[in-house]
Amino acid sequence: MIKIEEIKKRVGEFHSAAPFPHLVIDDFVDTDFAKSLAGEFPVIDDSSLFTYSNPLEKKSALNDWNRFPAFTYKFFEYLCSEAFVSELGQLLGIKLYPDFGLHGGGWHMHPDGGKLNPHLDYNIHPKLGLQRRINLILYLSQDWQAEFGGHFGLWSNDPVSSRPLKLEKEVEIRFNRAVIFDTTYQSWHGLSRQVSSGGTNVRKSLAIYYLCDPPANTENRQRALYAPTEDQISNPDIEELIRKRADNQLYKDQYITKD
Structure with missing residues (x-):
């Protein structure tokens, strides 16, 4: 079902990639099969989707297994299977565990104006106590054009400010293209270009995250930590939103604040 041999052949490339391990x-x-998966996405205004709409992120998402049609359900079942998780972990040299709850994963959709500021994912799973380690994202927008934007960006880390230093790489969105990356290297990532398809397309992806045993003294970050984009730097309202969005108690009230 998956190009596991491609991962095996290129595992050295994964570990040596900059600004953090990725393929x-x-x-x-x-x-x-990819076309079948793409065809099962709901429309962007489907009431079952959870909408994030604030100056840091504009997207819709869903991780409810009961809402997934057959192909999507079977695919996530496979991605969580012992056989796949064990093989992926062995190839990458990491003992991995699945997250059957798809915390933060599932369907992700970005409409026109869709955005996602550079951010670090949560570090410790809020229910399992395991460390989030590997992200696997599969892009499923058919007929997507480069000028529509939505590129996946990878930023280096500034050790002084603990914020993104430089956009080191952009990955153009293509149908049936996957990105696998390690989240434990101060792995700043997000959309380096806002989505702009003129209303003709939606950026669609499936995402799943794999966990590992946390090393001693691992930072207990249970919510994503965002950074401002260049036009938001020194904006006190944005800094306050970033603080609240990362807070375990205050984060829920921040999702739907408007630009």
Whole structure:
């Protein structure tokens, strides 16, 4: 179902990639299967989706297994299976565990104006106490054009400010392209370009995250930590939103604040 041999051949590239370990793999699953997955996404204004709309992020998402149609359900079941998780972990040299709750994963959709500031994912799973380690994202927007934006950006880390230093790489969104990356290297990532398709398309992806045993004295960050974009730097309202968005108690009230 998945190009596992491609990961095996390129595992050295994964570990040596900058600004943090990652791989970009095209034609990640069988083309017909990818089309079936793409066809199961809901429309962007479906009431079952959870909407994030604030100056840091504009997207919709869903991680409810009961809402997934057959192909999507089976795919996530496979991605969580002992066979796949064990093989992926062995290839990467990491003891990995699945997150059956798809915390932060599932369907992700970005409409026109869709954005996602550079951020660090949560570090410790709020229910399992395990460390988030590997992200796997599969892009499923058919007929996506480079001028629509939505590129996946990878930033280096500034050790002085503990914020993104430089946009080191942009990954253009292509149908059936996957990105696998390690989240434990101050791995700042997000959308380096806002989505702008003129209303003709939606940026669609499936995401799943794998966990590991946390090393001693690991930072207990249970919510994503965002950084301002260049036009938001020194904006006190944005800094306050970032603080609240990362707070375990205050984060829920921040999702739907408007630009």
